[in-house]
Amino acid sequence: MSVKFVLGRGGSGKSTYILDEIKNRVKDNEITxxxxxxxxxxxxxxxKRMSKLFLGEEKDKF
Structure with a gap:
Protein backbone atom coordinates (compact mmCIF):
# COMPACT_ATOMS: atom_id res chain seq x y z
CA MET A 1 0.00 0.00 0.00
CA SER A 2 1.31 3.44 -0.82
CA VAL A 3 0.40 6.95 0.21
CA LYS A 4 0.02 9.64 -2.42
CA PHE A 5 -0.17 13.31 -1.55
CA VAL A 6 -1.71 15.65 -4.10
CA LEU A 7 -0.59 19.19 -3.40
CA GLY A 8 -1.21 22.48 -5.14
CA ARG A 9 -2.80 25.88 -4.97
CA GLY A 10 -6.53 26.44 -4.88
CA GLY A 11 -8.13 25.88 -8.27
CA SER A 12 -5.20 23.91 -9.69
CA GLY A 13 -7.30 20.77 -10.27
CA LYS A 14 -6.40 18.61 -7.26
CA SER A 15 -9.96 17.46 -6.57
CA THR A 16 -10.66 16.76 -10.23
CA TYR A 17 -7.46 14.75 -10.50
CA ILE A 18 -8.33 12.69 -7.42
CA LEU A 19 -11.91 12.02 -8.54
CA ASP A 20 -10.66 10.96 -11.99
CA GLU A 21 -8.20 8.56 -10.35
CA ILE A 22 -10.98 7.05 -8.22
CA LYS A 23 -13.23 6.68 -11.26
CA ASN A 24 -10.45 4.95 -13.22
CA ARG A 25 -9.81 2.52 -10.36
CA VAL A 26 -13.50 1.61 -10.23
CA LYS A 27 -13.62 1.12 -14.02
CA ASP A 28 -10.58 -1.17 -13.82
CA ASN A 29 -12.22 -3.19 -11.02
CA GLU A 30 -9.35 -2.31 -8.69
CA ILE A 31 -9.93 -4.00 -5.33
CA THR A 32 -7.43 -2.13 -3.17
CA LYS A 48 -21.98 15.39 -3.66
CA ARG A 49 -19.10 15.33 -6.15
CA MET A 50 -18.54 11.60 -5.59
CA SER A 51 -22.23 10.86 -6.20
CA LYS A 52 -22.17 12.87 -9.45
CA LEU A 53 -19.10 10.93 -10.54
CA PHE A 54 -21.07 7.75 -11.19
CA LEU A 55 -24.17 8.90 -13.06
CA GLY A 56 -25.77 7.03 -15.93
CA GLU A 57 -24.46 3.65 -17.11
CA GLU A 58 -21.61 3.48 -14.62
CA LYS A 59 -23.90 4.03 -11.65
CA ASP A 60 -26.02 1.04 -12.69
CA LYS A 61 -22.98 -1.27 -12.62
CA PHE A 62 -22.27 -0.78 -8.92
Whole structure:
Protein backbone atom coordinates (compact mmCIF):
# COMPACT_ATOMS: atom_id res chain seq x y z
CA MET A 1 0.00 0.00 0.00
CA SER A 2 1.31 3.44 -0.82
CA VAL A 3 0.40 6.95 0.21
CA LYS A 4 0.02 9.64 -2.42
CA PHE A 5 -0.17 13.31 -1.55
CA VAL A 6 -1.71 15.65 -4.10
CA LEU A 7 -0.59 19.19 -3.40
CA GLY A 8 -1.21 22.48 -5.14
CA ARG A 9 -2.80 25.88 -4.97
CA GLY A 10 -6.53 26.44 -4.88
CA GLY A 11 -8.13 25.88 -8.27
CA SER A 12 -5.20 23.91 -9.69
CA GLY A 13 -7.30 20.77 -10.27
CA LYS A 14 -6.40 18.61 -7.26
CA SER A 15 -9.96 17.46 -6.57
CA THR A 16 -10.66 16.76 -10.23
CA TYR A 17 -7.46 14.75 -10.50
CA ILE A 18 -8.33 12.69 -7.42
CA LEU A 19 -11.91 12.02 -8.54
CA ASP A 20 -10.66 10.96 -11.99
CA GLU A 21 -8.20 8.56 -10.35
CA ILE A 22 -10.98 7.05 -8.22
CA LYS A 23 -13.23 6.68 -11.26
CA ASN A 24 -10.45 4.95 -13.22
CA ARG A 25 -9.81 2.52 -10.36
CA VAL A 26 -13.50 1.61 -10.23
CA LYS A 27 -13.62 1.12 -14.02
CA ASP A 28 -10.58 -1.17 -13.82
CA ASN A 29 -12.22 -3.19 -11.02
CA GLU A 30 -9.35 -2.31 -8.69
CA ILE A 31 -9.93 -4.00 -5.33
CA THR A 32 -7.43 -2.13 -3.17
CA UNK A 33 -9.14 0.36 -0.87
CA UNK A 34 -8.99 4.09 -1.55
CA UNK A 35 -9.10 6.44 1.41
CA UNK A 36 -9.93 10.05 0.62
CA UNK A 37 -9.29 12.47 3.48
CA UNK A 38 -10.91 15.89 3.36
CA UNK A 39 -11.38 18.52 6.04
CA UNK A 40 -14.67 18.10 7.91
CA UNK A 41 -16.16 21.30 6.51
CA UNK A 42 -15.78 19.92 2.95
CA UNK A 43 -17.22 16.44 3.60
CA UNK A 44 -20.71 17.22 2.25
CA UNK A 45 -19.34 18.90 -0.88
CA UNK A 46 -17.06 15.93 -1.63
CA UNK A 47 -19.92 13.48 -1.08
CA LYS A 48 -21.98 15.39 -3.66
CA ARG A 49 -19.10 15.33 -6.15
CA MET A 50 -18.54 11.60 -5.59
CA SER A 51 -22.23 10.86 -6.20
CA LYS A 52 -22.17 12.87 -9.45
CA LEU A 53 -19.10 10.93 -10.54
CA PHE A 54 -21.07 7.75 -11.19
CA LEU A 55 -24.17 8.90 -13.06
CA GLY A 56 -25.77 7.03 -15.93
CA GLU A 57 -24.46 3.65 -17.11
CA GLU A 58 -21.61 3.48 -14.62
CA LYS A 59 -23.90 4.03 -11.65
CA ASP A 60 -26.02 1.04 -12.69
CA LYS A 61 -22.98 -1.27 -12.62
CA PHE A 62 -22.27 -0.78 -8.92
Missing amino acids: PVILLVPEQYTFEME
